[in-house]
Amino acid sequence: MKTVIKGILGSAALAVVATGASASTLEEVRSKGYVQCGVHTGLIGFAAPNDDGEFEGFDVDVCRAVAAAIFGDGDAVQYTPTNATERFTALQSGEIDMLSRNTTWTLSRDTSLGFNFAGVNYYDGQGFMINSANLEGINSALQLSGAAICVQTGTTTELNLADYFRANNMEYNPVVFQGFDETNAAYEAGRCDAYTTDQSGLIALRLTLANPDDHVVLPEIISKEPLGPAVRQGDDEWFNVVRWTLMAMVQAEESGITQDNLEEMMASDNPEIRRILGQEADSSIGAGLGLDNEWVVNIVREVGNYGEVFDRHLAPIGVPRGLNALWTDGGLMYAMPLR
Amino acid sequence: MQEHDLSYVRMEMINAREAPLRERGFVRWFRVNLFATPLDTVMTLLGLLFVAYFLPPVIRWALIDAVWSGPDRSVCATVAQGGIQPDGWSGACWAFVNAKFSQFMYGRYPVFERWRVDLTAVMFVALLVPLLVPRVPYKLWNALAFFVVLPLVAYFLLVGGAFGLPYVSTTLWGGLLVTMVLSFVGITVSLPMGILLALGRRSKMPVVKMICVIFIETVRGVPLVTVLFMASVMLPLFMPTGVTFDRFLRALVGVALFASAYMAEVIRGGLQAIPKGQYEGASSLGLGYWQSMGLIVMPQAIKLVIPGIVNTFIGLFKDTSLVYIIGMFDLLGIVRQNFADANWVSPQTPMSGLIFAGFVFWIFCFGMSRYSIYMERRLDTGHKS
Numbered sequence: 010m011k012t013v014i015k016g017i018l019g020s021a022a023l024a025v026v027a028t029g030a031s032a033s034t035l036e037e038v039r040s041k042g043y044v045q046c047g048v049h050t051g052l053i054g055f056a057a058p059n060d061d062g063e064f065e066g067f068d069v070d071v072c073r074a075v076a077a078a079i080f081g082d083g084d085a086v087q088y089t090p091t092n093a094t095e096r097f098t099a100l101q102s103g104e105i106d107m108l109s110r111n112t113t114w115t116l117s118r119d120t121s122l123g124f125n126f127a128g129v130n131y132y133d134g135q136g137f138m139i140n141s142a143n144l145e146g147i148n149s150a151l152q153l154s155g156a157a158i159c160v161q162t163g164t165t166t167e168l169n170l171a172d173y174f175r176a177n178n179m180e181y182n183p184v185v186f187q188g189f190d191e192t193n194a195a196y197e198a199g200r201c202d203a204y205t206t207d208q209s210g211l212i213a214l215r216l217t218l219a220n221p222d223d224h225v226v227l228p229e230i231i232s233k234e235p236l237g238p239a240v241r242q243g244d245d246e247w248f249n250v251v252r253w254t255l256m257a258m259v260q261a262e263e264s265g266i267t268q269d270n271l272e273e274m275m276a277s278d279n280p281e282i283r284r285i286l287g288q289e290a291d292s293s294i295g296a297g298l299g300l301d302n303e304w305v306v307n308i309v310r311e312v313g314n315y316g317e318v319f320d321r322h323l324a325p326i327g328v329p330r331g332l333n334a335l336w337t338d339g340g341l342m343y344a345m346p347l348r
Numbered sequence: 349m350q351e352h353d354l355s356y357v358r359m360e361m362i363n364a365r366e367a368p369l370r371e372r373g374f375v376r377w378f379r380v381n382l383f384a385t386p387l388d389t390v391m392t393l394l395g396l397l398f399v400a401y402f403l404p405p406v407i408r409w410a411l412i413d414a415v416w417s418g419p420d421r422s423v424c425a426t427v428a429q430g431g432i433q434p435d436g437w438s439g440a441c442w443a444f445v446n447a448k449f450s451q452f453m454y455g456r457y458p459v460f461e462r463w464r465v466d467l468t469a470v471m472f473v474a475l476l477v478p479l480l481v482p483r484v485p486y487k488l489w490n491a492l493a494f495f496v497v498l499p500l501v502a503y504f505l506l507v508g509g510a511f512g513l514p515y516v517s518t519t520l521w522g523g524l525l526v527t528m529v530l531s532f533v534g535i536t537v538s539l540p541m542g543i544l545l546a547l548g549r550r551s552k553m554p555v556v557k558m559i560c561v562i563f564i565e566t567v568r569g570v571p572l573v574t575v576l577f578m579a580s581v582m583l584p585l586f587m588p589t590g591v592t593f594d595r596f597l598r599a600l601v602g603v604a605l606f607a608s609a610y611m612a613e614v615i616r617g618g619l620q621a622i623p624k625g626q627y628e629g630a631s632s633l634g635l636g637y638w639q640s641m642g643l644i645v646m647p648q649a650i651k652l653v654i655p656g657i658v659n660t661f662i663g664l665f666k667d668t669s670l671v672y673i674i675g676m677f678d679l680l681g682i683v684r685q686n687f688a689d690a691n692w693v694s695p696q697t698p699m700s701g702l703i704f705a706g707f708v709f710w711i712f713c714f715g716m717s718r719y720s721i722y723m724e725r726r727l728d729t730g731h732k733s
Contacts, residue, residue, distance in 0.1 A: 049688075050675065050677075050688075051684070051685040051686070051687065051688030051689075052688050053688045053689075053690050053693055054690050057685070057690065058451060058456065058682075058685060058686060058689060059689060059691065060447045060451070061451075061459065062450075062451045062454075062455065062456040062457075062459075066690075087517065087519070088519075089519060090675050090677070091675055092673075092675060094577075094581060095580050095581050095674070095675060098582075098584055098585060099584070099675075102587065104584060188684075189688075190684065190687055190698055194698070197695075213690075216421075216429075216430070216690075216693045216694065217693055217694065217698070218695060219429070219438075219695045221430075222428055322690070325690060
C-alpha cells in the first residue's frame with residue numbers, strides 16, 4: 010500500500026514538476042509581492058508563533074532572508090504551516106514557493122520527489138536521551154539492548170533507529186507516537202527507557218522536563234540530518250536566489266558583517282566587503298540573480314548574519330554551535346565566494 | 349348558643365406539629381440521598397474520600413500555586429528548569445494563556461483588522477440571543493437575518509477584499525474564530541441538508557432514494573480524518589500548478605457534508621417514530637407531500653430527536669479540531685502550536701494550555717446541551733407515556 014501511494018505521489022509530482030518549470034517563481038513572487046513560505050507547524054527554536062502571533066525561529070528567518078533579498082523587506086512573507094506529510098505536496102503543487110521546514114536533505118527527496126535543496130542551514134544528527142535517575146550506569150547507546158524507546162512516527166528518525174539496532178544486533182521495543190507533545194509526555198511519564206530524535210529536538214525536550222538535570226544525552230550520533238530549505242526542481246533562477254541567500258548569511262558572518270556594524274561595513278575600505286555589500290561603483294553582485302546590488306545589505310539589515318540568527322533562536326534554548334560553526338571555527342558552515 | 353357545646357370537643361384545629369428532626373431539613377436530605385441504605389453509606393463515604401483526596405491538589409495546582417501573569421517561561425519553571433520558582437514547585441501556568449489569549453481567539457488574524465472579527469461576533473450574539481428566547485417576536489425575520497444575511501456580511505467582513513477592507517487570507521485565521529465559523533457553517537448547512545437527505549432516503553422514487561443512500565453510506569463509511577487528509581495531500585496534485593483550493597474551504601465542505609450525513613440518519617430515526625396514522629391523517633386532509641411533511645410529520649419528528657440533533661452538533665463542534673490535519677488551527681490546534689514557542693516552553697505549559705482549551709470547549713458544549721434540555725421540556729406535549 011505504502012509503495013502504491015508513493016508511486017502515485019511520485020508520478021503526480023513529476024507531472025507537476027513538468028508544468029512547474031515553465032513559470033518563473035521569482036517573477037511570480039515579485040508580482041504578488043511576497044514569498045509564500047512553508048514552515049513547521051510548531052518546533053521549538055525553528056518555527057513557532059510569538060505572543061503577537063508572528064512566526065519566529067531559525068527556519069523562519071531563512072524565509073525572511075529570501076524576502077529581504079528580493080524586496081528589501083523581511084516581512085514580505087506569508088507563512089503556510091505544514092505538517093510532516095503535507096509539506097511535500099504543498100511544495101509540489103505550487104501552494105508554497107519554498108519549504109523551510111527542518112527537512113532532511115536525502116537522495117530520494119532530491120530526486121524522485123522533484124525537489125532541489127538549496128543548501129544546509131542546520132546540520133543535525135539523531136541521538137538518544139535517557140533518564141539517568143532510572144537507568145544508572147548507562148553511558149552509551151550500545152547498552153540500550155532490550156530498551157523501550159520513544160520515537161515519533163513518520164520521520165526518518167524511526168527508520169534510523171531500526172537501522173542502528175539491527176546493525177548492532179540489538180533488540181528494542183519502539184513506543185511510537187504521532188507528535189512531539191505526546192512523545193514528550195510518554196517519556197516524562199517513564200513509559201520508555203530512552204527517547205530518540207534529532208539532537209536539536211533533544212535539547213528542546215529538556216525545556217519541558219520536570220527534572221532536566223536527571224536526563225543525559227548519550228554520545229552516539231546515529232545519523233546525519235542535514236536540514237535545509239527546498240524548492241521545486243526545474244526553476245534554476247529561483248533555486249539560485251534561495252541558495253545564495255543562505256550563502257550570503259554565512260559569508261556575512263565570516264566577514265564580520267552584523268546588523269549593528271552594517272553602516273560602517275558599507276563604508277569599509279576592504280574590497281571584499283565592499284564587493285559583497287554591492288558598494289563598488291561598477292557592482293553587479295545582484296545582476297546574475299536578478300536582484301538588487303544591495304541584496305546582501307538587505308538580508309543583514311532585515312535578518313542578520315547566520316551567527317546572529319543562530320544566537321537569536323537556538324542559543325537561548327541551549328543549542329551549541331557544534332557542527333554549525335563556521336569552517337574557520339571547525340564547523341561545516343562554508344560559503345562559496347560571493348564574487 | 350352553639351350547636352355542640354361539648355367541652356371535650358375541640359373548637360379549633362390543633363396546629364400541626366413539626367415533623368421529627370430526622371424527617372425534615374437537611375437531616376432528611378442527607379438520610380434519603382446519601383445514607384439511605386448501608387450500600388449508599390459506603391458509596392457516599394468513598395465519594396467523599398475521593399473528593400478529599402483529589403480536590404485539594406487540583407485546587408492547589410490550578411489556583412493557589414498557579415502563575416497568572418509574567419513575561420516568559422521563567423515564571424513557570426523552577427530554578428532547575430531554568431526559571432525562578434523554587435524547586436519542587438508545580439502550578440498551572442495561566443501566564444501562558446494570558447499572553448497568548450488574543451491568539452487563541454483570533455489565530456494570526458492581523459491585529460489591526462481584529463475589530464472585524466469582534467464586530468462579526470457582536471452581530472452573531474445580537475442575532476442569536478433573540479432567536480433562542482421564545483418570547484421575542486419576529487422569529488421569521490430574525491432567522492432570515494441570522495441564517496442568510498449574517499453569513500454574507502460575515503464573509504465580506506472576515507475575508508475582506510471589498511468595500512475598502514483589506515483582504516485577510518484564511519491561512520491567517522485560527523483559534524476560536526475557526527472553531528466558531530466551522531461549527532456555524534456545519535450546523536446551519538447540516539440541518540436542512542440532513543432533512544432533505546432523510547426525506548430522500550424514505551422517498552418512493554428509486555433514483556432519489558439511491559442517490560441519498562449512496563451519499564449517506566459513503567460519507568458515514570469514511571473517517572473525516574481520511575477525507576480531510578485526501579483533500580489536503582492528494583487533491584492539490586490533481587490540480588494544475590498554481591490552482592489551489594483554499595484550505596479553509598476544503599475543511600468547510602468536508603465538515604458540512606459529514607455533519608449532513610449524520611444528521612440525515614438522526615432525522616430518519618425521528619421520521620420512523622411517527623405513526624402511520626399521522627401520514628394518513630395528513631393525506632385525508634388533502635395535504636400534498638411537502639405540506640404534510642412540513643406541517644404534520646417533520647415538526648413531530650424533529651421534536652422527538654432533539655437530543656440526537658444536539659448530540660450531532662456537539663460532536664461537530666468538537667470535530668472541528670481535526671482541521672489540524674490540513675494545517676489549519678482551531679482553538680485546540682493553536683494552543684498546541686504555541687507549545688513550541690521557545691519563550692514559553694516549560695513542563696507546566698502543555699497541561700495549562702490544554703485545560704484552558706478543554707474549558708472553552710466545555711462551556712460551548714454544555715451551553716448547547718442545556719439549551720436542548722430546555723427546548724425538549726418546552727416542546728413536550730405529553731405524548732411520551
